[in-house]
Amino acid sequence: DVKVTQSSRYLVKRTGEKVFLECVQDMDHENMFWYRQDPGLGLRLIYFSYDVKMKEKGDIPEGYSVSREKKERFSLILESASTNQTSMYLCASSPGIAGSDTQYFGPGTRLTVL
Amino acid sequence: GQSLEQPSEVTAVEGAIVQINCTYQTSGFYGLSWYQQHDGGAPTFLSYNALDGLEETGRFSSFLSRSDSYGYLLLQELQMKDSASYFCAVRDRGGATNKLIFGTGTLLAVQP
Numbered sequence: 001d002v003k004v005t006q007s008s009r010y011l012v013k014r015t016g017e018k019v020f021l022e023c024v025q026d027m028d029h030e031n032m033f034w035y036r037q038d039p040g041l042g043l044r045l046i047y048f049s050y051d052v053k054m055k056e057k058g059d060i061p062e063g064y065s066v067s068r069e070k071k072e073r074f075s076l077i078l079e080s081a082s083t084n085q086t087s088m089y090l091c092a093s094s095p096g097i098a099g100s101d102t103q104y105f106g107p108g109t110r111l112t113v114l
Numbered sequence: 115g116q117s118l119e120q121p122s123e124v125t126a127v128e129g130a131i132v133q134i135n136c137t138y139q140t141s142g143f144y145g146l147s148w149y150q151q152h153d154g155g156a157p158t159f160l161s162y163n164a165l166d167g168l169e170e171t172g173r174f175s176s177f178l179s180r181s182d183s184y185g186y187l188l189l190q191e192l193q194m195k196d197s198a199s200y201f202c203a204v205r206d207r208g209g210a211t212n213k214l215i216f217g218t219g220t221l222l223a224v225q226p
Contacts, residue, residue, distance in 0.1 A: 004156075031212050040122075042201060042218035043157070050211045059215075090156065094212045102147075103214065105156035 003027070004106035006091055012112045019078040021109050023091030030096030032074035033103065034058075034066060036087040043090065049074055050096065081113045116140045118217035120202055125223045126192055134187045134220045136202035144205040146178050146185045147214065152198045160187070160200075189222070197224045 007022035025032065033048040035058075045058030047066040055066050063085060067075045074093075078085055088110050092103040118138045126132040136146065145164040149157040163169055163178035163185060175188040189196055199221050203214040 033213075035216075040218060043216040045213070045215075048211075048213060056213075058213075092157075096212070102159045102162070103149075103157075103212065105158070107156050 004091060004093055004104050006089075006106040006109050008109050009107060010110050010112075012114065013078075013081050014114050015082060017078075017081050017113075019081050019111065019113075021076040021078075021089055021091075021111070023074045023076070023093075023106055024072055025074075025093040025104070026072065027093065027095070027104070028071065029093040029104075030071075031094045031103075032068065033092040033094075034064075034074065034076045035090045035092065036060070037090055037108070038087050046076065081111075083113050085111065086113045087111060116204075116206065116215055118202055118204060118215060120200075120217045120220045122218070123221045123223070125225060127225050128192055128194060130192050131188065131190050132192060132222065134189075134200050134202075134222070136185050136187075136217055138183050138185075138202070138204050138215075138217075140204050140206045140215060142206040142208070143180065143183075144208050146176070147203045147205070148174075148176055148187045149201045149203060149216075150198050151201065151219070157201060192224050194224050194226070197222060 034046045035043040049055045049068040065077045091106040094103045120136045148160040151157040161176040178185040199219040202217045
């Protein structure tokens, strides 16, 4: 079974702090994604990566950065956390196979910024 | 802009059939997927349609009409455990990147 793990289920941070969210997948997938999920807004893509050290902006990248130094690990960084970044953050991975749409999600990190 | 429209809520009774519709407007289209998410859980993949027609997987079926930019998820013999949010998602580019655009989700409530 594909396993995607995220470093924390719940996280509380203060405004202005630098926040790191870690995601690890164990299936040698090329693609990894970071989403945020807010009520009524569905899943919105923040950033994704299709290879080590490669990244591309999603729909809402402002205020975020990412790092992919190893194939299995994809990190989301909030350079200076703000209250409007309070949300559920979901990481996903998928194989680099044309025509395959299956993304495998981690359990999510619920981040609260005070 | 790019958008996917689906109803926000649907209610049905156990044993019934329910259809969740999804219309999309995207710059590219390479397939329509459906994901299920239970409250507090992670989204899980249900089905994928790249070509027009019906795909069946047990009690769940998914339909696509590319000419109408429309698809639906059909759930038969509803069970209480089917109560969840259902998201449609469009792959908007070809190749192996598998980038998806998600709809805002439909909350299905199954009543006894």
